[in-house]
Amino acid sequence: MENTNTAPSIDTNFKHVLHKAETRGHANHGWLESYHTFSFANYQNRERMNFGVLRVLNDDRVNQGMGFGKHPHDNMEIISIPLEGDLEHQDSMGNTTVIREGDVQAMSAGTGIFHSEYNKNQDQLVKFLQIWIYPNKKNVTPRYDQVTLDLNDRHNKLQQVLSPNPEDEGVWIHQDAWFHMGKFDAGVATQYQIKKPGNGVYIFVLKGDFTVQNINLNQRDGLGIWDTDSLSLTANSEGAEVLLMEVPMQL
Amino acid sequence: MKKVNILYIGRHLEILQTVIRLINKQDNWQAQGVLKDEEAKAIFAAYNFDIVLLGCGILEEEETALRSFFEKQQPHCRIVQHYGGGSGLLTSEILLALE
Numbered sequence: 001m002e003n004t005n006t007a008p009s010i011d012t013n014f015k016h017v018l019h020k021a022e023t024r025g026h027a028n029h030g031w032l033e034s035y036h037t038f039s040f041a042n043y044q045n046r047e048r049m050n051f052g053v054l055r056v057l058n059d060d061r062v063n064q065g066m067g068f069g070k071h072p073h074d075n076m077e078i079i080s081i082p083l084e085g086d087l088e089h090q091d092s093m094g095n096t097t098v099i100r101e102g103d104v105q106a107m108s109a110g111t112g113i114f115h116s117e118y119n120k121n122q123d124q125l126v127k128f129l130q131i132w133i134y135p136n137k138k139n140v141t142p143r144y145d146q147v148t149l150d151l152n153d154r155h156n157k158l159q160q161v162l163s164p165n166p167e168d169e170g171v172w173i174h175q176d177a178w179f180h181m182g183k184f185d186a187g188v189a190t191q192y193q194i195k196k197p198g199n200g201v202y203i204f205v206l207k208g209d210f211t212v213q214n215i216n217l218n219q220r221d222g223l224g225i226w227d228t229d230s231l232s233l234t235a236n237s238e239g240a241e242v243l244l245m246e247v248p249m250q251l
Numbered sequence: 252m253k254k255v256n257i258l259y260i261g262r263h264l265e266i267l268q269t270v271i272r273l274i275n276k277q278d279n280w281q282a283q284g285v286l287k288d289e290e291a292k293a294i295f296a297a298y299n300f301d302i303v304l305l306g307c308g309i310l311e312e313e314e315t316a317l318r319s320f321f322e323k324q325q326p327h328c329r330i331v332q333h334y335g336g337g338s339g340l341l342t343s344e345i346l347l348a349l350e
Contacts, residue, residue: 076335
């Protein structure tokens, strides 16, 4: 990764798909409000099924003290990224944890797990991203991984939060995927180099505005880019935050 | 209206029960679920199915044998890998199979 204050060169041969925030699916269950980038549960859109192996990107808000009761999963890499508040997690592997901003949680559901997720607080919403990645191997032994990252390490740079490698920074999953998060001052530009040739990158704006390649993005917009080796992004507002998800384009 | 008949095969009993319950909540879908391949073959030989959902825990060689059996018995039947073990992707997988 390289930070510059000058405009980086842009590969203009890339392919892309733009998902504006307001075009996402929306479900309001009272205790849960969720925006779905891709088809999920009752939101079905044939044009919004996945970006490569990225199958679910849910932007969830759960009311005070409420949550998802015990429910199963299998054969999926499930990543939770809290944005505000505290999320309590319990699972059939014996884990009871609370994750909050700066933490990243990953579960390999493999041959099957049960878990629950609740807003730990009685006086504050919990906001978090729930991300599902198709695994590169079916029926793995279920596993749980969680890290706490230093938020200072993503100021004006991209901080790796997930990879396929247990030795690398962040959590790891059974897929050739890399996630990075960054928080930028207005005007700061960064380049991202694709880790594995053929992978694409899905950029999700958490806060503020960015220009990625030559495409302007606003809060909660999503942009998938592929057929390129690198991409450039420039923050257009102060404290702009972004999540980059590099994933294989084929299962 | 004819219901869509779905057979689910998976090795995890509680997930199997969850998937069957979710499918049977839909007016136009009905599902049967089994844990073992021999049970799956016996049911498949006795009833017509529109979709087979392959759940968790099925080894690669078992899946190959099941697919071969199902394709010979009922070539029209769609065989789909079910991911996620619950409600999130189930509807999408079934709707796509019906297209």
